[in-house]
Amino acid sequence: AAGVIQSPRHLIKEKRETATLKCYPIPRHDTVYWYQQGPGQDPQFLISFYEKMQSDKGSIPDRFSAQQFSDYHSELNMSSLELGDSALYFCASSRQVTGANVLTFGAGSRLTVL
Amino acid sequence: SQELEQSPQSLIVQEGKNLTINCTSSKTLYGLYWYKQKYGEGLIFLMMLQKGGEEKSHEKITAKLDEKKQQSSLHITASQPSHAGIYLCGADPGNQFYFGTGTSLTVIP
Numbered sequence: 001a002a003g004v005i006q007s008p009r010h011l012i013k014e015k016r017e018t019a020t021l022k023c024y025p026i027p028r029h030d031t032v033y034w035y036q037q038g039p040g041q042d043p044q045f046l047i048s049f050y051e052k053m054q055s056d057k058g059s060i061p062d063r064f065s066a067q068q069f070s071d072y073h074s075e076l077n078m079s080s081l082e083l084g085d086s087a088l089y090f091c092a093s094s095r096q097v098t099g100a101n102v103l104t105f106g107a108g109s110r111l112t113v114l
Numbered sequence: 115s116q117e118l119e120q121s122p123q124s125l126i127v128q129e130g131k132n133l134t135i136n137c138t139s140s141k142t143l144y145g146l147y148w149y150k151q152k153y154g155e156g157l158i159f160l161m162m163l164q165k166g167g168e169e170k171s172h173e174k175i176t177a178k179l180d181e182k183k184q185q186s187s188l189h190i191t192a193s194q195p196s197h198a199g200i201y202l203c204g205a206d207p208g209n210q211f212y213f214g215t216g217t218s219l220t221v222i223p
Contacts, residue, residue, distance in 0.1 A: 033211060042202060042216040043157070090156065092211075100145060100164070101206040105157040 002026055004106035006091050012112045013081050021076040021109045025093030031055070032074045033103060034066055035090040043090055049074060050096065078111075086113045117141075118203055118214035126220045127193050135188040135217045137203030146186045147204040148177050149213075157202065160188075195221045 005024040013019050025032050031050045035043035036059075045058035049068035060066075063081075068074040078085060088110050092103040117140040127133050137146065148160040161170045163179035163186060170177050174197075176189045190197055198221045203214040 042213045045211065045213075048211075088154065092157075100162060101211065102147065102159055102162060103157075103204075103211055104159065105149075107156040108154075110154075 004091055004093050004104050006089075006106035006109050008109060009107065010110050010112075012114065014114050015081055015083065017081050017113075019078045019081060019111060021078075021089050021091075021111070023074045023076070023091030023093075023106060025072055025074070025091070026095075026104055029072070029093035029095045029104075031094045031096055031101075032068055032072070033092040033094075034060075034074070034076050035092065037088040037090060037108075038084075039087070046076070081111075081113045083113050086111055118205060118212055120201075120203060120214040120217050122217060123215065124218040124220070126222065129194060129221055129223050130192050133190050133193055133219070135201050135219075137186045137188070137214050139184045139205060141184070143179065143183045143186070143205055145206055146177075146179050146183075147206070148186070148188055149202045149204060151200040151202060153199065160201075190219075193219075193221045195223050197221050 007022045033048045034046040037043040046060040047066050048056045052068045064078050066076045088108045090108045092105045094101050094103045119138045121136045146163045149157040151157045161177050166181040166183045168179045174191045179186045201217045205212050
């Protein structure tokens with residue numbers, strides 16, 4: 001069965017550089033979520049999209065932006081990278097069903113900022 | 115916003131022992147999800163509970179949602195090294211999906 005695909009799996013950048021992470025949700029899933037997980041921390045919600053429109057925003061820095069494209073894939077753009085941005089970035093997708101919202105997660109993209 | 119507090123934060127058990135992880139919500143839960151994460155990897159969905167008093171089992175893992183729907187417990191029977199990882203409860207009050215604070219489980223062979 002198709003899963004959530006994230007790329008790249010690993011990324012190394014320097015401070016003040018820009019990074020872009022990509023997420024390909026499960027086919028027919030209508031919602032995409034982005035999470036940031038720092039070392040030893042639980043995943044923190046960044047932003048979500050429902051049917052290509054931003055549906056909710058969490059603790060996403062202004063330096064970050066995201067969008068969902070017509071083919072439902074999503075990209076997280078991070079600019080002016082800081083050391084504290086080093087983290088695992090997860091994308092998840094779900095198909096909204098009344099009363100249930102099971103998220104399927106990708107394997108994550110590990111960003112290291114030097 | 116909804117807050118999910120998990121206890122204990124970390125757990126070290128001998129293989130074969132039973133253990134319980136708790137998840138307490140600051141608000142009524144309308145759906146409680148349990149995920150497992152192996153260190154540095156993605157999150158794997160374990161099970162979902164929706165009704166007060168509901169209990170679900172999968173292999174040696176049982177999860178319950180209390181009647182008042184503000185607490186859930188995850189019980190592992192006869193733990194194995196393969197159970198090691200981080201267990202996260204999650205809730206979806208709207209367009210966001212919140213995670214609990216996480217419980218790190220180590221199983222010593």
